């Protein structure tokens with residue numbers, strides 16, 4: 578049955594949902610207050626990686642011991658702003674608990690893997706349809722370490738990855754040098770995960786998906802959703818800030834880090850926070866790395882994009898409204914010099930662009946996908962944290978299956994918003 582579905586948010590999740598819903602024959606309206614794929618969205622400035630191997634959540638056993646350091650060092654790879662701590666505490670407690678044992682981390686990894694598994698192929702198909710297939714590649718991703726002992730210090734994470742089916746090639750110092758000559762010599766051990774891929778320009782990709790959705794009949798409205806009109810558990814309309822009510826049979830909440838209030842309006846209180854992240858892009862870097870690189874001592878992704886070398890990473894727990902701390906992006910830029918000695922020493926200010934964005938992160942490391950408590954006509958599709966670009970394509974397929982009443986490709990139970 579053809580239904581009118583209102584998709585709230587045009588980041589990667591909303592854009593991909595719109596296409597999958599149109600494919601199933603539904604009428605689609607997309608609500609987005611900013612530009613689809615624009616700088617406001619996490620989907621614009623992320624690390625560009627499509628990594629089925631990214632199954633390990635941020636929280637791990639013993640991580641609570643690091644909390645004082647996160648509060649003390651505003652420029653460390655993970656930082657908490659003091660002023661935000663009281664509001665953060667309930668989420669932080671759940672977050673620390675979610676990774677308290679190896680068994681918990683392994684359970685999260687097993688639940689995440691199906692959402693990530695076929696990501697590069699699924700994105701390639703979506704991108705091909707939208708005429709931007711060249712943006713998606715599957716060349717593998719290099720994880721580089723100071724030595725084998727450095728790699729083994731992350732033993733639990735790699736053990737769990739292997740248990741979920743991730744395979745890799747181990748590279749000696751010589752092999753690493755041959756694969757990636759631009760790397761600094763201090764890295765003497767590498768792991769190449771060949772199943773991983775890259776979306777070279779995620780902002781352009783999302784914009785192209787939304788244009789494609791429009792060409793298939795979607796109505797794109799520059800509007801912000803603020804709630805729902807629900808009668809007898811049936812959705813009647815999505816309420817907007819500027820355009821009044823939009824009559825709807827179904828709605829998808831895909832507003833990324835801004836989804837919490839909409840989820841509450843749909844009857845679900847979810848522990849959603851923003852893990853703010855940063856990037857620095859160096860235009861004309863004078864080097865041409867062959868692989869995306871994850872340096873063990875940098876906690877960041879180093880990737881080539883059409884705009885230049887992008888260094889993406891950092892986690893800052895400071896809420897949706899605090900001003901960016903651009904010194905964090907400077908840290909990323911400066912660390913890049915120690916990864917790639919061939920980078921110019923005196924970069925002109927106009928050669929470097931900084932960005933800050935909001936990862937939508939649920940405390941237990943899994944997204945919310947599935948029907949809402951107040952009405953099954955409203956479907957949650959948010960909270961993908963560090964892996965939303967990768968997981969966006971399979972999330973969209975699952976959302977379309979739930980709305981169209983078809984058997985789901987993957988088991989949706991682990992992502993239920995009612996699990997809290």
Ligand SMILES: Cc1cc2nc3c(=O)[nH]c(=O)nc-3n(C[C@H](O)[C@H](O)[C@H](O)COP(=O)(O)OP(=O)(O)OC[C@H]3O[C@@H](n4cnc5c(N)ncnc54)[C@H](O)[C@@H]3O)c2cc1C
Pocket residue numbers: 585586587588589590591608609610611612613614615617618619620621622623624625626627628800801802803831832833834835836852853854855856878889890891934935936937958959960961962963964965966967968
């Ligand atoms: C530094 C960094 C590096 C990352 N690296 C990677 C990576 O390499 N690989 C990976 O898979 N993931 C990565 N991520 C995570 C990934 O970017 C996110 O998980 C993903 O982009 C989330 O997509 P989304 O569509 O849910 O949200 P967003 O992209 O944030 O989009 C949400 C959209 O909803 C709109 N919106 C907000 N409120 C409303 C409203 N009320 N009504 C209508 N619309 C609304 C917003 O304007 C926005 O456009 C990274 C994130 C960061 C910050």
